Amino acid sequence: MSIRESRRTQEQEHDSVSSAIELSNRQPDNVSAVSKTGTRPASANSVAEQDAHARLDAEELKMPPKASLILVVSANILLQISFFIIVSASHEYAHYLEGTATFSGIVIGIPTLFSGLALLPMLKYDRGGYKMPLHISCGASIVGHILYACAYPAGFLYLILIGRMVSGLAFTFWMYCKRYCSDARIVGVRRRTTLASLLVMGQGLGMSIGPFVGGALYKIGFKNRVFNGFTSPGWIMAGVWLVFWICVTIWFEDVPMEDEERSTTANSTSTIISAQSQQQDMGEKTQEKQDGEVTVVTDQEDSSSTDSFNMTWAQWGVVACMCWFAMTCFFILGAWESNLPVFGQDAPELHWSPFAAGNFIALGGIAAFPFLLLNLYLAQRTQDRHILAFGSFLGLSALLTFLAFLRTDRLTYPGIFMCWWAVALGFNLASTAPVSLLSKQLPPSWNGRTSLVIQYSYYTGRVTGAIWGGAGVKIGMLNYVGLEIAFIGIGAVLFMGLWRDLKAKTG
Numbered sequence: 376m377s378i379r380e381s382r383r384t385q386e387q388e389h390d391s392v393s394s395a396i397e398l399s400n401r402q403p404d405n406v407s408a409v410s411k412t413g414t415r416p417a418s419a420n421s422v423a424e425q426d427a428h429a430r431l432d433a434e435e436l437k438m439p440p441k442a443s444l445i446l447v448v449s450a451n452i453l454l455q456i457s458f459f460i461i462v463s464a465s466h467e468y469a470h471y472l473e474g475t476a477t478f479s480g481i482v483i484g485i486p487t488l489f490s491g492l493a494l495l496p497m498l499k500y501d502r503g504g505y506k507m508p509l510h511i512s513c514g515a516s517i518v519g520h521i522l523y524a525c526a527y528p529a530g531f532l533y534l535i536l537i538g539r540m541v542s543g544l545a546f547t548f549w550m551y552c553k554r555y556c557s558d559a560r561i562v563g564v565r566r567r568t569t570l571a572s573l574l575v576m577g578q579g580l581g582m583s584i585g586p587f588v589g590g591a592l593y594k595i596g597f598k599n600r601v602f603n604g605f606t607s608p609g610w611i612m613a614g615v616w617l618v619f620w621i622c623v624t625i626w627f628e629d630v631p632m633e634d635e636e637r638s639t640t641a642n643s644t645s646t647i648i649s650a651q652s653q654q655q656d657m658g659e660k661t662q663e664k665q666d667g668e669v670t671v672v673t674d675q676e677d678s679s680s681t682d683s684f685n686m687t688w689a690q691w692g693v694v695a696c697m698c699w700f701a702m703t704c705f706f707i708l709g710a711w712e713s714n715l716p717v718f719g720q721d722a723p724e725l726h727w728s729p730f731a732a733g734n735f736i737a738l739g740g741i742a743a744f745p746f747l748l749l750n751l752y753l754a755q756r757t758q759d760r761h762i763l764a765f766g767s768f769l770g771l772s773a774l775l776t777f778l779a780f781l782r783t784d785r786l787t788y789p790g791i792f793m794c795w796w797a798v799a800l801g802f803n804l805a806s807t808a809p810v811s812l813l814s815k816q817l818p819p820s821w822n823g824r825t826s827l828v829i830q831y832s833y834y835t836g837r838v839t840g841a842i843w844g845g846a847g848v849k850i851g852m853l854n855y856v857g858l859e860i861a862f863i864g865i866g867a868v869l870f871m872g873l874w875r876d877l878k879a880k881t882g
Contacts, residue, residue, distance in 0.1 A: 435563040439555070442626045444570075450509060451552045451574050453612075453619060455581020456588070457516055457542060458486065459712065460608045461523070463590035463733030466716050468605045472532035480713045480845015482535055486519075487837040489543030494830065497547055498823070506629040508551045513620035515544035517613045524609030528600050538609070550830035553810045557826065559819030560630050564880055565755075568762075571811040572754040575803050576747045582712070582799065583740030590733020684818050689876045693816060694828070696869040696877070697809035700763060701832035703862045704802040707770065709840030710859065711798055712736060714847040721848050724786045739792065743800035750804055759815075760877040763808040764870065770801030771863045778856045806833075815879040 438444065461468070462483060469479040501507055519542030526534035556562060556570035592611070593604035602610055686694075715736055719727030727735065754762065777794040780786055809832075813825040847855035870877070 435565040437561065437563040438566055439558075439561040440628050443628045446509075446623055446627050447505070447552055447555050448573055448577055449619065450512065450548055450623075452577040452581050453516070453616065454512070454546055454549060454552075455578050456585040457520070457612055457616075458483075458546065459582055459585025459736075460589040460612060461539075462712050462736065463586045463716060464593040464605060464608075464729040465713075466720070467593070467729050468527075468535065469532070471605065472526065472530070472535070474532050474535075476717050476849070477842070477846050478532075479717075480842045482539055483713045483845070484709060484838040484841025485536060486539045486543035486546050487834040489540045490546040490549070491831055491834040493544050494547050494550060494827070498827065501551075503823070504629045505551050505555055506627060508548050509623055509627060510620070512545040512548035513616055513623060515541055516616040517620070519543075519545060520609040520613040520616070522609075524601075524606035524613070527603065527606045549833070550826055553830060554823060554826035557810050557814035557822055558630065559814075559822060564815055567814050568754045568757075568759055568807065568811040568881070569751065571807045572747070572751045575807045576744070576751060578806070579740050579744050579747045579799070579803055582708075582803075583737045583744065585737075586712075586733040586740075587737030588733075590730040590737070593733070594728075594730040684821065686817075689873070690816065692869070692873050693876050694813060694825070696866070696873050697813055698828060698832040699869060700767070700805060700866050701809045701829050702836040703866050704766075704770075704806040705833045705836030706840035706843070706862060707774075707798060707836075707859050708802050709837045710844035710847065710855070711795060712844065713841045714844030714855065715795070717845060717848050718852065722786060725788070725791075735792070735795070739795040739799045742796045743803065746800050747803060750807070754807065754881075756881055758881055759808040759812040759879055760870075760874065763805050763812075763877075766801045766803070766805030766807075767863060767866065767870070768801070770798050770805065771860065771867075773797030773801065774856055774860050774863070778853070778860070781852050781856065812877065812879050 439447075465482050466476055466479040469475065469482060474482075497508055497511070519538050519540075522538030522541055523535055524538075526532065526538065552574055553571070556574060557567045562570060588611075589608050592607040595607075596604045597607055716727065716729060716732035719725045719732045719735065725731075750762070773794045773796075776797075777791070780790055780794070809829045810826060813829070814822055817825060843855065843858070
């Protein structure tokens, strides 16, 4: 028994020694593997990867405060209604005060000219926020509508123009609406096209509600020297803006001011640098990429998001292309909106009254609205360049069809309506792309610049388009449509030449 026990003891000791030797042989391999690769265990990598993905998704999908977003979108809709509510009867109003059709086109388009003049001074004092421009927009809208309404009892034609000029101060907030919906401080990169589509949907609502309400108020008449078919849109919109101003005062929450944000950023940056200096060499920072790997990023990469960002020739080409399409979309939309009442009254097949013209414009906008609502869903899955291409092609098809109707002298209500519907839908869809696409391709510090240059392109299109549409019958309808087709042709050349450079994230 003692011999057997001694053998068992020797075998156990031998097994334990061999296990220890195997463990000691394996351990250096593991240690060397860790030291060579610099990676963490699989479980740690998995957790880090999930955290990185969660942070990335949260950053790319972030949204502004709900109440503030609703107010900004509502302001956009009210501005659109304010712009279009006079379209139906502006020709008759100007004619009553001894103005011409061209003058009525100037009345429609002049606010955007003064809005462009007022935009630069306002940018100097807004400190990167939105509350001050929004309050100015509310106040200017009230005063502008009241002046427009007072032109009739005063019997002064140019008071219409003065009222619209004051309203131009209010329309500066169009740029802030676009900047708000692409502001990297509050909107993720995969939410910008969606919010731009939301603005365009409001654009379609305003284009429908404004002419319809203006035409209906003209039809009702209100036989009163102060409150009648010409002046009632001004008085009603002044009251609506007053109520909205109260809502803005109560619920709107502004983003942090630029100077506050800079001080916060400076403090956080100094804290990060002091912590990193204990762990690694000066001038380098570590960040986790989407796949969970640890990489080294130098200070030179971070500078790409600052004002020292250098544009390539391809990026300048993309900016020029987006500016051209922004101008073209609003040139054609503004031209049709101011031309339809004049053309409808002049054409022997139509003989529209202001009420009929307002209904026609509103009906086209209402028919396009479900598709703009659908675009709100599709924008999350479609690239901006594809939306731009589809909208431009649809609008161009409508222009070519309308040109054929004019040349063959076969004007019918259904045919003109289909052309107007396709123009309204196509160019409203195309107008979603410029701001959102540029905000995705350029650093966040460039968002204010791109929003400004796109808004000036919109203004240029609105002013020149409204004047061009008011004079369309006088210069000839074939020439009127031909220039619009030429604008789309120039844009198509730019678009095809820059197709690859127009690629950006969806959403």
